[in-house]
Amino acid sequence: MSITIKDIAEKAGVSITTVSKIINKKDDDISDKTRNKVLKVIDEYNYIPSALATGLVTKKTNTIGLLLPDISNAFFAELARGVEDGANCEGYNVILCNTDDDPEKENQYLSVLKSKHVDGIVFLSTALSNHGEIRELNSKGFPVIVLDRAFDDEDILAVFIDNVMGGYLATKHLTEFGHEAIGCITGPLKPKLAIQRLEGYKKALKEAHIDFNEELIYEGNFKTKSGELGAKKLLKAGATAIFASNDMMAYGVYKAVHDEGLSIPYDISVVGFDDIFLSEILSPPLTSVKQPTYEMGIISAAMLIKKIKNEELKQLRVEYKPTLSVRKSVAFPADKV
Amino acid sequence: MSITIKDIAEKAGVSITTVSKIINKKDDDISDKTRNKVLKVIDEYNYIPSALATGLVTKKTNTIGLLLPDISNAFFAELARGVEDGANCEGYNVILCNTDDDPEKENQYLSVLKSKHVDGIVFLSTALSNHGEIRELNSKGFPVIVLDRAFDDEDILAVFIDNVMGGYLATKHLTEFGHEAIGCITGPLKPKLAIQRLEGYKKALKEAHIDFNEELIYEGNFKTKSGELGAKKLLKAGATAIFASNDMMAYGVYKAVHDEGLSIPYDISVVGFDDIFLSEILSPPLTSVKQPTYEMGIISAAMLIKKIKNEELKQLRVEYKPTLSVRKSVAFPADKV
DNA sequence: TTGTACGCGTTATCAA
DNA sequence: TTGATAACGCGTACAA
Numbered sequence: 001m002s003i004t005i006k007d008i009a010e011k012a013g014v015s016i017t018t019v020s021k022i023i024n025k026k027d028d029d030i031s032d033k034t035r036n037k038v039l040k041v042i043d044e045y046n047y048i049p050s051a052l053a054t055g056l057v058t059k060k061t062n063t064i065g066l067l068l069p070d071i072s073n074a075f076f077a078e079l080a081r082g083v084e085d086g087a088n089c090e091g092y093n094v095i096l097c098n099t100d101d102d103p104e105k106e107n108q109y110l111s112v113l114k115s116k117h118v119d120g121i122v123f124l125s126t127a128l129s130n131h132g133e134i135r136e137l138n139s140k141g142f143p144v145i146v147l148d149r150a151f152d153d154e155d156i157l158a159v160f161i162d163n164v165m166g167g168y169l170a171t172k173h174l175t176e177f178g179h180e181a182i183g184c185i186t187g188p189l190k191p192k193l194a195i196q197r198l199e200g201y202k203k204a205l206k207e208a209h210i211d212f213n214e215e216l217i218y219e220g221n222f223k224t225k226s227g228e229l230g231a232k233k234l235l236k237a238g239a240t241a242i243f244a245s246n247d248m249m250a251y252g253v254y255k256a257v258h259d260e261g262l263s264i265p266y267d268i269s270v271v272g273f274d275d276i277f278l279s280e281i282l283s284p285p286l287t288s289v290k291q292p293t294y295e296m297g298i299i300s301a302a303m304l305i306k307k308i309k310n311e312e313l314k315q316l317r318v319e320y321k322p323t324l325s326v327r328k329s330v331a332f333p334a335d336k337v
Numbered sequence: 338m339s340i341t342i343k344d345i346a347e348k349a350g351v352s353i354t355t356v357s358k359i360i361n362k363k364d365d366d367i368s369d370k371t372r373n374k375v376l377k378v379i380d381e382y383n384y385i386p387s388a389l390a391t392g393l394v395t396k397k398t399n400t401i402g403l404l405l406p407d408i409s410n411a412f413f414a415e416l417a418r419g420v421e422d423g424a425n426c427e428g429y430n431v432i433l434c435n436t437d438d439d440p441e442k443e444n445q446y447l448s449v450l451k452s453k454h455v456d457g458i459v460f461l462s463t464a465l466s467n468h469g470e471i472r473e474l475n476s477k478g479f480p481v482i483v484l485d486r487a488f489d490d491e492d493i494l495a496v497f498i499d500n501v502m503g504g505y506l507a508t509k510h511l512t513e514f515g516h517e518a519i520g521c522i523t524g525p526l527k528p529k530l531a532i533q534r535l536e537g538y539k540k541a542l543k544e545a546h547i548d549f550n551e552e553l554i555y556e557g558n559f560k561t562k563s564g565e566l567g568a569k570k571l572l573k574a575g576a577t578a579i580f581a582s583n584d585m586m587a588y589g590v591y592k593a594v595h596d597e598g599l600s601i602p603y604d605i606s607v608v609g610f611d612d613i614f615l616s617e618i619l620s621p622p623l624t625s626v627k628q629p630t631y632e633m634g635i636i637s638a639a640m641l642i643k644k645i646k647n648e649e650l651k652q653l654r655v656e657y658k659p660t661l662s663v664r665k666s667v668a669f670p671a672d673k674v
Numbered sequence: 675t676t677g678t679a680c681g682c683g684t685t686a687t688c689a690a
Numbered sequence: 691t692t693g694a695t696a697a698c699g700c701g702t703a704c705a706a
Contacts, residue, residue, distance in 0.1 A: 004699055015677045020701060029675060051452040052392045053699035056682045061389070063432070063453070072418040072631075074411055081409040084435050093449060095400070096433040098421050112430060115388040116400070224618065251618045258620045278411075278615050281561060281588040283595055294409075341683055352693040357685060366691055390683030393698045 003045050012041040023049060055117060063093045064304060065113040068124040069101045074276045075246075075293060076124065079147060082297015083122050090305045092119070101127040110137075120304045124148050126191055126222070143307040147300045149193055150317065157307060158317045159300040163193055166289040166322040167200020170243045170271040173287065173324055175208035179241040179269060179333050183216045183234030185227055185253070187245045197245045197273065220249050227252020235260060240333040241269035247276045250286055265331035275325045284328035291322050340382050349378040360386060392454060400430045401641060402450040405461040406438045411613050412630060413461065416484060419634015420459050427642045429456070438464040447474075457641045461485050463528060463559075480644040484637045486530060487654065494644060495654045496637040500530055503626040503659040504537020507580045507608040510624065510661055512545035516578040516606060516670050520553045520571030522564055522590070524582045531559075534582045534610065557586050564589020572597060577670040578606035584613045587623055602668035612662045621665035628659050 005023075009016045014034060021027045022038050041047075055061045066083055068076045084094045095118060097109040106125065110133055113121060120143035123134055131151060138144045138156050145157035174182050184201045187194030198217070205212055215237045220226030227249030234242055235256070244250035250272030257264055264270055264284055272279060275290035299318065306313050342360075346353045351371060358364045359375050378384075392398045403420055405413045421431045432455060434446040443462065447470055450458060457480035460471055468488060475481045475493050482494035511519050521538045524531030539549055552574045557563030564586030571579055572593070581587035587609030594601055601607055601621055609616060612627035636655065643650050 005701095006699075016700080017677060017702075018675085021676095024701080026702095031675065034675080048448060048452045050393075050454060050699055051449075052389050052398070052454055053682085054701075055389045056387070056393060056684090056699080057701050059682085061453075066433075070418065071408065071421065072411075072415045074409075074414070077411070077414040078409045080433070081407065081435060084408065084433055088435075093453065094433050096403075096417070096421055096431050098418060098425075111385060112388075115385045116398075116430065117387060117389055224614075251615065254620070255618050281592070281615075282618070283591060283620065343683075353684085354686085354693055354695095355691090358692095361685080363686095368691065371691080387683050390698090391685075393683080393700090394685045396698085 002050075003047050005047075005049065008038065008041050008045065008047050011045065012038045014038060059117070061117050061119055062091055063095060063116070063118045064301070064308075065095045065097060065109070065118045065121040066124075067097045067099055067106060067109055067121065069126055070098055071096060073248075074278065075274050078276075078293040079124065079297040082294040082299075083147075083301045084297075085294075086298040086301025087305070090302070092301070092305060099125065101125055103127070107133060119308045120144065122147055122300055122304060126187075126193065143304055145300050145304045145307070147296065149191070150319075155316065157300075157303055157313070159296050159303065159320075160317075161291045161296075161320045161322050163196035163322075164200040164203065166273060166291070167197035167243070167245070168204045169200070169322060169324045170273060170289050171201045171204035172207070173271060173326070173330060174241045174243060174269060175204055175210065177241070177269065177330055177332050180208075180210050181213075181216065181238050181240045181333075182210070183218065183230070183237065183239035183242040185218045185220045185230035185234070185242060185244045185249050187220060187222045189219055194245055201243055220245070222246050222248060224248050224252040224255070228256045231256035232260075235262075235268070239268070240335070241271075241330070243271045243273075245273050247272040247274045247279050247286065247288055250279070250288070251282070254282060254286075265329050267334060269330040269333070271324075271330060279325075280327065282329075287327045287329045288325050289322045290325045292320050296320060339387075340384050342384075342386065345375065345378050345382065345384050348382065349375045351375060396454070398454050398456055399428055400432060400453070400455045401638070401645075402432045402434060402446070402455045402458040403461075404434045404436050404443060404446055404458065406463055407435055408433060411615075412611055415630040416461065416634040419631040419636075420484075420638045421634075423635040423638025424642070427639070429638070429642060436462065438462055440464070444470060456480065456645045457482070459484055459637055459641060463530070480641055482637050482641045482644070484633065486528070487656075492653065494637075494640055494650070496633050496640065496657070497654075498628050498633075498657045498659050500533035500659075501537040501540065503610060503628075504534035504580070504582070505541045506537070506659060506661045507610060507626050508538045508541035509544070510608060510663070510667060511578045511580060511606060512541055512547065514578075514606065514667055514669050517545075517547050518550075518553065518574075518576045518578070518670075519547070520555065520567070520574065520576035520579040522555045522557045522567035522571070522579060522581045522586050524557060524559045526556055531582055538580055557582070559583050559585060561585050561589040561592070565593045568593035569597075572599075572605070576605070577672070578608075578667070580608045580610075582610050584609040584611045584616050584623065584625055587616070587625070588619070591619060591623075602666050604671060606667040606670070608661075608667060616662075617664065619666075624664045624666045625662050626659045627662045629657050633657060 099105045124147045150160045218230035231253040272288035275288040279286040436442045461484045487497045555567035568590040609625035612625040616623035
């Protein structure tokens with residue numbers, strides 16, 4: 001059916017070797033005449049080498065796997081875009097896998113990715129479990145990079161941000177405005193990520209000589225609904241400001257505050273985390289901790305590919321520093337105006 | 338390095354053929370004893386067949402390509418999630434390709450997808466060009482499905498919504514509230530999609546015996562900024578309500594209205610299109626035309642795979658009907674209260 | 675400068 | 691009930 005290297009060789013009246021060399025630019029020793037002849041035939045018949053056959057012999061597929069919880073989450077989508085761009089620019093393709101943070105799905109995907117001989121894997125998950133597989137792959141020398149979280153293992157490639165600093169920046173912004181009753185809606189407190197953001201929160205409080213108050217903490221799950229629930233509780237607890245550990249939950253805070261007939265930022269100040277592009281569109285625009293999301297995607301693909309190609313890596317783990325995108329969701333507390 | 342079918346055969350003391358048959362469940366003629374023996378060895382050595390080698394002989398890769406403009410766009414991400422879920426549940430993987438609507442990138446991706454022998458392609462684009470490649474693939478019998486738009490070609494698989502109806506629903510909702518000066522911010526009026534939504538708008542006006550007024554039309558580009566610009570113009574033109582052809586532009590309308598110190602819905606009513614999750618969180622929550630985005634993704638993967646497997650397709654083109662998510666952004670016009 | 679021949683890891687045909 | 695063996699399409703020593 002489809003045209004093969006053999007066909008091209010025949011049509012051009014040369015050997016398979018010659019065609020192969022020309023395709024792979026290993027044609028120093030081929031005469032211009034032959035090369036042109038072959039190139040012309042290739043073009044004429046619109047010949048594209050089979051990556052399957054090539055992969056079988058070279059052990060390279062120029063394909064990487066991308067495991068993430070859910071591409072319909074704006075934050076992961078942004079990361080994914082970075083990964084794909086980074087991969088594409090090095091000539092790699094990306095197989096997308098939505099795991100829903102389910103260890104079983106992760107293992108299934110890992111298995112098919114192995115069978116398809118991907119050259120490497122970018123792994124994102126918010127859950128704790130299943131690090132075993134990743135560790136095992138890595139220890140076998142299989143290229144793996146963990147994105148958006150730091151494994152304890154120092155020998156596993158990783159790209160992540162300083163979450164403590166993020167929580168600190170958000171909370172400090174609030175204390176600087178004079179807030180003292182600052183609520184915090186955290187993510188699930190098992191994985192480190194949420195714990196670290198909470199740590200940053202505590203650090204900022206301490207610096208401002210504000211006592212930590214358990215009543216002002218609400219453990220959410222990074223989803224909008226839990227932000228809404230958290231806000232209701234924290235409002236009752238007397239919070240004048242809320243730090244939500246991600247923007248999705250901050251949206252929930254907006255909803256709850258509006259439902260209560262209150263106003264942001266005059267009745268209550270809000271800071272988010274992630275700085276999704278939508279946050280700018282809200283009214284008032286949400287002040288949020290910004291991660292260089294897209295860039296982190298790009299860099300992780302680039303690092304992974306370096307590892308694949310056995311090129312030297314300056315560092316195995318790169319930590320980004322978050323910044324604060326200051327907008328209009330924070331004001332002085334009502335009682336101080 | 339990695340373990341092959343040959344190794345398994347040796348360890349189990351049987352032939353390669355036997356192992357292959359067992360793996361592929363074509364083992365009616367294999368004794369239970371041998372089967373168990375082989376299965377045990379496979380398990381013990383954690384053997385996973387190489388999809389490359391298999392693909393080379395079966396001509397099937399169980400992989401499909403997904404071409405879309407930009408995964409970081411929430412709407413495409415939702416579609417992509419559907420496509421991946423639909424594919425995964427049939428045992429297929431998805432190669433993600435961000436084209437930015439650039440015909441050149443589209444062609445590059447198409448080319449590598451061919452070389453990697455994907456079994457089929459899901460194609461999304463908002464631009465006009467480059468249908469040629471898709472048509473050619475389709476005419477060659479290669480499985481292709483177009484998502485989120487209808488090609489004129491009736492023989493190309495397609496999944497899309499009734500955009501005329503969407504525009505109609507949005508506008509009718511506004512006329513029913515008594516609005517007469519209804520502005521419309523359209524998308525780029527070259528591709529059909531935006532034209533059809535505008536058609537729906539016109540249809541609803543006609544039904545309500547309202548004359549079409551060119552002054553109340555603004556051609557946007559589906560981005561927030563153009564919604565803002567459009568709103569400013571339409572406000573000046575005396576509109577009491579605005580239909581924005583997508584939610585991103587509706588967000589721009591919100592911004593412009595707030596900047597003018599006006600209120601939604603009391604001073605001006607707004608209806609959007611797409612019903613992105615964020616629209617519910619805005620204040621007031623945005624009334625918007627809803628497409629079954631995720632479902633469309635699933636169904637398109639399912640259809641594509643049916644085509645790949647040469648199974649019968651009930652219909653080549655499936656058109657979904659949009660619905661209206663009624664929320665709080667529409668009220669009676671101020672002069673009628 | 676070019677060609678022969680083998681191997682990559684499978685499936686499938688046919689024979690035993 | 692099982693096993694040899696020829697493909698599949700390509701890269702690459704090695705030979706010419």
